[in-house]
Amino acid sequence: MALLEIDAIHVFYDKIEALKGISLAVEQRQIVTLVGGNGAGKSTTLRAVSGLLHPRQGTIRFDGRDLAGLGAHDIAATGLVQVPEGRRIFGRLTVAENLEMGAFTRRDRHAVAEDRDRMMRLFPRLRERLKQVAGTLSGGEQQMLATARALMARPRLLLMDEPSMGLAPMLVEQVFETIRTINAQGVTILLVEQNAPAALGIADHGYVLESGRIVLSGAGRELLDDERVRRAYLG
Amino acid sequence: MSGVHTPPGLAAPIHPILRRAVLTGLAFGAGAVHLTVVGVVLMLHQRWIVVGTLSLGEATLLAIAAGAGAMAAANAGTAAGARIMLGLLAGAVAAAPLAALAVLIDLVSLRAIFIALSPDLLAMLTLGLGPATGIALLIAGGAGAGLLGAALQQSPRAVIRAVLPGATAVVVAGVFQELIQLMLQQYEGVVNDVRAFLYSWEGLNPAGAITIFAVTALLGEAVGLRRRRRPAHAPPRDPRRARMMRAGIALLVLAVLPAFAGSYIGQVLMLVGLYILMGMGLNLEIGLAGLLDLGFVAFFAVGAYTTALLTTESAHALLHLSYWLAMPVAVLLSILVGVLFGLPVLGVRGDYLAVATLGLGEIVRVIVQSDFAAPLLGGAQGILEIPKPRIGPYVLGSPVALFYVTLAAAGVAAFVAWRLENSRLGRAWMALRDDEDVAQALGINLIQCKLLAYGLGAAFAGLAGSIFATMLTSVYPSSFQLLISINVLALIIVGGMGSLPGVVLGAVALIGLPELLREFGEYRYLFYGAVLIVMMRLRPEGLWPSDVRQRELHARDETLALDAGSDPLPVQPR
Numbered sequence A: 001m002a003l004l005e006i007d008a009i010h011v012f013y014d015k016i017e018a019l020k021g022i023s024l025a026v027e028q029r030q031i032v033t034l035v036g037g038n039g040a041g042k043s044t045t046l047r048a049v050s051g052l053l054h055p056r057q058g059t060i061r062f063d064g065r066d067l068a069g070l071g072a073h074d075i076a077a078t079g080l081v082q083v084p085e086g087r088r089i090f091g092r093l094t095v096a097e098n099l100e101m102g103a104f105t106r107r108d109r110h111a112v113a114e115d116r117d118r119m120m121r122l123f124p125r126l127r128e129r130l131k132q133v134a135g136t137l138s139g140g141e142q143q144m145l146a147t148a149r150a151l152m153a154r155p156r157l158l159l160m161d162e163p164s165m166g167l168a169p170m171l172v173e174q175v176f177e178t179i180r181t182i183n184a185q186g187v188t189i190l191l192v193e194q195n196a197p198a199a200l201g202i203a204d205h206g207y208v209l210e211s212g213r214i215v216l217s218g219a220g221r222e223l224l225d226d227e228r229v230r231r232a233y234l235g
Numbered sequence B: 001m002s003g004v005h006t007p008p009g010l011a012a013p014i015h016p017i018l019r020r021a022v023l024t025g026l027a028f029g030a031g032a033v034h035l036t037v038v039g040v041v042l043m044l045h046q047r048w049i050v051v052g053t054l055s056l057g058e059a060t061l062l063a064i065a066a067g068a069g070a071m072a073a074a075n076a077g078t079a080a081g082a083r084i085m086l087g088l089l090a091g092a093v094a095a096a097p098l099a100a101l102a103v104l105i106d107l108v109s110l111r112a113i114f115i116a117l118s119p120d121l122l123a124m125l126t127l128g129l130g131p132a133t134g135i136a137l138l139i140a141g142g143a144g145a146g147l148l149g150a151a152l153q154q155s156p157r158a159v160i161r162a163v164l165p166g167a168t169a170v171v172v173a174g175v176f177q178e179l180i181q182l183m184l185q186q187y188e189g190v191v192n193d194v195r196a197f198l199y200s201w202e203g204l205n206p207a208g209a210i211t212i213f214a215v216t217a218l219l220g221e222a223v224g225l226r227r228r229r230r231p232a233h234a235p236p237r238d239p240r241r242a243r244m245m246r247a248g249i250a251l252l253v254l255a256v257l258p259a260f261a262g263s264y265i266g267q268v269l270m271l272v273g274l275y276i277l278m279g280m281g282l283n284l285e286i287g288l289a290g291l292l293d294l295g296f297v298a299f300f301a302v303g304a305y306t307t308a309l310l311t312t313e314s315a316h317a318l319l320h321l322s323y324w325l326a327m328p329v330a331v332l333l334s335i336l337v338g339v340l341f342g343l344p345v346l347g348v349r350g351d352y353l354a355v356a357t358l359g360l361g362e363i364v365r366v367i368v369q370s371d372f373a374a375p376l377l378g379g380a381q382g383i384l385e386i387p388k389p390r391i392g393p394y395v396l397g398s399p400v401a402l403f404y405v406t407l408a409a410a411g412v413a414a415f416v417a418w419r420l421e422n423s424r425l426g427r428a429w430m431a432l433r434d435d436e437d438v439a440q441a442l443g444i445n446l447i448q449c450k451l452l453a454y455g456l457g458a459a460f461a462g463l464a465g466s467i468f469a470t471m472l473t474s475v476y477p478s479s480f481q482l483l484i485s486i487n488v489l490a491l492i493i494v495g496g497m498g499s500l501p502g503v504v505l506g507a508v509a510l511i512g513l514p515e516l517l518r519e520f521g522e523y524r525y526l527f528y529g530a531v532l533i534v535m536m537r538l539r540p541e542g543l544w545p546s547d548v549r550q551r552e553l554h555a556r557d558e559t560l561a562l563d564a565g566s567d568p569l570p571v572q573p574r
């Protein structure tokens, strides 16, 4: 059984149908990517999974459990954690406080402190900036913080929304490298990206989303070589 | 000279430095004329600072001319002597529009339009000496004040440090003469003798003014010297400890002052205390949780009416509880109403929330006022005969006694607010304030947290309302206007969003001071407005900002620096 199973969900913004019956699955320990252009419905998919939006039809199962009717905070407590689009860190809190917010649902103080040390090893730049207000971090650092904050929740599935958006090419590489590292440490990842080549390059499995529909899917490498994907995204 | 625009009407080009002084003078003069025409100056003229010598109105005009002089001197790049002469010029120019106004009043009566332009005003401006001499004196006075202002501006710091506090002290002692005299009069002996030495009946007498000026100037000098004498390399004092010290001293003054100052001050402080309570409540909602609530007065009303219904000796009584039993019930009911109040606006954010809560607040007032609820709540006639609280046989009847009740309540409330701020809940509020969606996605229960913010905020307001009811021994719907919500909001902003000591300072500045200036009637709101504007210009973070707020404003500077500097290019390769 897959860790996350999305089955034919339809999601609406009032009358606009943003997702027109998409299905996908994420297996344990995989990196699965959902690629697509601007406005395809990638963020909408993640919002539906994390409970900020509710599908009008279809089901979302996490670890076999139907998420229908759960509030966003309940879903977070089941281990589904999002790194939101545009690095929405808490700009007025410090780096340390942001990390602490990531562990909000956890009670195991001791393990939380350990995880914090782990984050400092994963992102050494954050260590020097623990007392700094997060809003003053550079773009790359904010992405690190948003990722670290999500990891502080010990997610069973990490949802990442366009982590490479707006970053310089060098930093983009670093971001994908980090995603690999995190995955290698045992975290399952659903990665949403416009940067199809890079995302498909590290993914076990990929889906291509267009106008609220999944038009293609397959192993990451396979899709990277697919003629239609090449034409659409690789120019 | 090129580049400076000269009006075509002036034949000979004026030297730019002179021009600047003249313009400065005219700007200040225009301000003076404005204050005069709207009637403030004449109103202030009713009040002596130094009996028979200087009225508050005259002092205001002189201060304006001195300000023109100081500014003209500060802006000029010439030798010191020349700058002082520029000050003289600017002061004279500042007086010129007033002189013109005096001539105008003398020639035509404009009272139909501007009621303040009366013969009394003319007499004041010309010192009762008739137009010709009077106007000459008016301009000479302006020139003199401008000269003094410029001279002071050019003086060494030591002089400024003595003169400014001295002058301020004289004005304060003069303006609040009635209060101070009443306070001192309570005591026989030396205290009263000091009063008699300083004051003639309606204000300071010249000897008193000079004494106060001299003593304060010396004090200012002494404090300044002591500061300077601390060696530069000595470790800076721990700012946190210094803050605690200041807060402690302020608290001590608050606790001790009313006992000596008598019932009027007690009453004012009590009002300040009620606003502090409400400020701390709204601070939880706005400062921490970011919920802009303009219906806050509703909770205050619930606290007051609950207390009234449970304790009154009139026919409206539901029960005849003692005050100490009614108060907790009032607080609990306020919490309940706060939660109910939060429910319909759960999904509303930002500006829309302000409008929605404003509506909810008004609904509560309208219900209380309605005929429909009149059998229960008394309608516009309100509820009377609310007894004062008692401790055993002792009735807490005086404003001072009730002030101590308020102070104790505020102390408890401050402790609760402080603990909340540093709790998990407080952290969750701050996260919600910054980004609702992300906060939820991290496991924060939005509904629970928001309702708790409304409920706990309401608890503080309900407590204040409860004390308010027993203070007035009656409640009327007209006491629960929107203006109260706005006052509370303003005091939080002036004090410093999210800061507990800020709430206290804000309440003293915006509630206490205008109350003490009550005799100036509606004009005191002029003061209120001026304070708000000046504060937002000079100190947008508030009088005593919270650490977080300070960090934010500081952070903004850092961000600007970063943008200009070394930030890696945030460019999207497409």
Ligand SMILES: Nc1ncnc2c1ncn2[C@@H]1O[C@H](COP(=O)(O)OP(=O)(O)O)[C@@H](O)[C@H]1O
Pocket: A013, A016, A018, A036, A037, A038, A039, A040, A041, A042, A043, A044, A045
């Ligand atoms: N809050 C919203 N209200 C209405 N329509 C929205 C909203 N957010 C997104 N949409 C629409 O839904 C579609 C999918 O958006 P989104 O999921 O954000 O795309 P992506 O993340 O792939 O760029 C777009 O057509 C967008 O205009």
Ligand SMILES: [Mg+2]
Pocket: A042, A043, A044, A085, A162
């Ligand atoms: Mg998106």
